Amino acid sequence: MSIDTTDRRLIEATQSGLPLVPAPYAEIAAGLGLDESEVMTRLQAMQDSGVIRRIAVAPNHYALGMTANGMTVWDVKDAAALDLGAQIGTLDFVSHCYLRPRSLPDWPYNLFAMVHGKTRDEVAAKRAEIRALLGDALRSNDILYSTRILKKTGLRLGKG
Amino acid sequence: MTAPDETDRRILNRLQEGFPISPRPFADVAAELGLDEDDLIARLARLKETRLITRFGPFYDAAAMGGAFCLCAMQVPEDDFDRVTDLVNAHPEVAHNYQRDHALNMWFVLATETKAGIGEVAKRIEAETGLTVLQFPKEHEFFIGFRVAA
Numbered sequence: 001m002s003i004d005t006t007d008r009r010l011i012e013a014t015q016s017g018l019p020l021v022p023a024p025y026a027e028i029a030a031g032l033g034l035d036e037s038e039v040m041t042r043l044q045a046m047q048d049s050g051v052i053r054r055i056a057v058a059p060n061h062y063a064l065g066m067t068a069n070g071m072t073v074w075d076v077k078d079a080a081a082l083d084l085g086a087q088i089g090t091l092d093f094v095s096h097c098y099l100r101p102r103s104l105p106d107w108p109y110n111l112f113a114m115v116h117g118k119t120r121d122e123v124a125a126k127r128a129e130i131r132a133l134l135g136d137a138l139r140s141n142d143i144l145y146s147t148r149i150l151k152k153t154g155l156r157l158g159k160g
Numbered sequence: 161m162t163a164p165d166e167t168d169r170r171i172l173n174r175l176q177e178g179f180p181i182s183p184r185p186f187a188d189v190a191a192e193l194g195l196d197e198d199d200l201i202a203r204l205a206r207l208k209e210t211r212l213i214t215r216f217g218p219f220y221d222a223a224a225m226g227g228a229f230c231l232c233a234m235q236v237p238e239d240d241f242d243r244v245t246d247l248v249n250a251h252p253e254v255a256h257n258y259q260r261d262h263a264l265n266m267w268f269v270l271a272t273e274t275k276a277g278i279g280e281v282a283k284r285i286e287a288e289t290g291l292t293v294l295q296f297p298k299e300h301e302f303f304i305g306f307r308v309a310a
Contacts, residue, residue, distance in 0.1 A: 003225055017217040020205050022184055022197060040181050043218065047181070051224040057175035057204075058215040064164070064172075071260065071267070082300060089302035099300040100231065107264070107294065112231075142262070150257035151249045151268070152214055 003051060006034070010042055016153075018055070062149070066116045069146045070123040072130060073109035075102070080137040081110055087133055088113050093126045108140060120145065164212055167195070171203055175216070227273040229255075231296040232282060233264040234289070241265070247288045253281045264294065 003011070009032055018024045025043070026036040046052045061069060076084055081099055088111065089097045096114040113130060117123040127143055134141075164172065170193055180188045186204075187197040195203075207213045222229050236244045241259070248254055248268060257268035270278050282293040 011218075011220060014218050015220060017208075017215055018179075020186075020201050020208075020216075022186055022201070024185065025181070025183070036183065040183075044181050046218075046220075049224065050221055053219045053221050054177075055179040055181070055218045056177065056216075057172060057179075057213050058219075059172050059176065060212050060214045063210070063212045085300065085302045097302040098231075098298045099302075100296040100298055103294050103296070107233075107296075112296075144260040144262040144264075144267070146258040146260050146267075148259040150245050150259055150266070151254055152256040 003046070006032075006038075007042055007046065007051075010034075010039060014043075061116050065118050068117045068120045068123045070115045070117075070120075070127065071144045071146070072113045072115055072127050072141065073144065074111040074113070074130070074134060074141045075108045075139040076111055076134055076137045077139070078110070084134055084137055085111050088130055091126075091129065091133075093117070094130075109142065115143075164207070167193075168203060168207060168212070171195075171200065172207070172212070175204075179216075222271045222273065225273065226275075227271065228275045228278050229298070230270045230278040230282075231298070232268055232270055232285075233294045233296065234266045234285075234291050235264050236266045236289075236291060238265075244289050244291065248285055251281055251285065253277065 019027045025039045029036045029039040094113045098112045115123050115126045186200050190197045190200040253270050253272050255269045255271040286293050
């Protein structure tokens with residue numbers, strides 16, 4: 001889907017969040033000189049086409065007590081990577097899972113899975129579950145705990 | 161920070177799944193949860209203020225708009241970490257940035273409006289910091305439910 005200049009203005013007006021008022025789309029529309037119905041139609045079209053992944057809350061894992069956040073990384077045989085990644089994705093404690101290129105020699109890992117828990121022990125136990133699932137296809141692995149959030153703003157469009 | 165109560169947790173779980181595009185979306189969700197519209201809005205305002213919610217609104221996919229996301233990593237000397245953090249975070253294309261306990265100790269995501277933008281921003285960060293930026297673009301994203309139980 002291609003976005004037009006009105007979509008772009010709508011993105012700029014909403015990318016930092018929705019207003020917490022009873023009729024948020026009407027308020028956005030008023031700010032842009034549009035009708036509420038046009039704003040809703042455009043948002044729905046962008047959601048249907050995937051430009052908007054979802055309209056939702058992003059909870060702060062840390063504040064909810066999920067203070068242990070590990071990026072587990074795995075070097076698995078290429079031929080098995082898509083199948084194994086799909087299996088990792090079904091685990092309910094994995095919040096994101098991606099296949100990425102290796103950066104040899106420093107970085108041999110091609111599967112990345114984010115694991116959250118209340119303690120590092122809990123995350124380590126979950127990592128062991130993933131390890132068991134990967135079996136013989138696994139060559140090496142590591143875990144990188146996050147120690148500090150340095151920035152978290154999400155996508156920001158520049159003034160295009 | 162105020163700890164979230166049971167109602168807050170129900171709100172967080174419900175709103176991770178999605179939010180209606182309708183004239184009175186808070187009223188719609190409040191009805192589902194057995195709350196008043198005003199109460200839901202007030203609670204969301206408090207959850208944002210106390211930073212239990214980092215964002216509430218549309219999550220845009222840069223790739224679907226012709227742009228790109230890329231996970232990047234750098235090995236930053238510990239005694240220079242704060243200065244490099246400021247240089248990296250100053251770029252609006254840096255959507256989030258985490259310190260991690262590894263030789264590659266800074267991991268950030270670039271979100272740009274064009275595919276070429278990733279390399280351009282990475283090159284600028286390299287020039288500013290004197291450090292190598294490793295790029296790990298996603299080759300495949302495995303489907304995951306979005307929820308984290310609150």
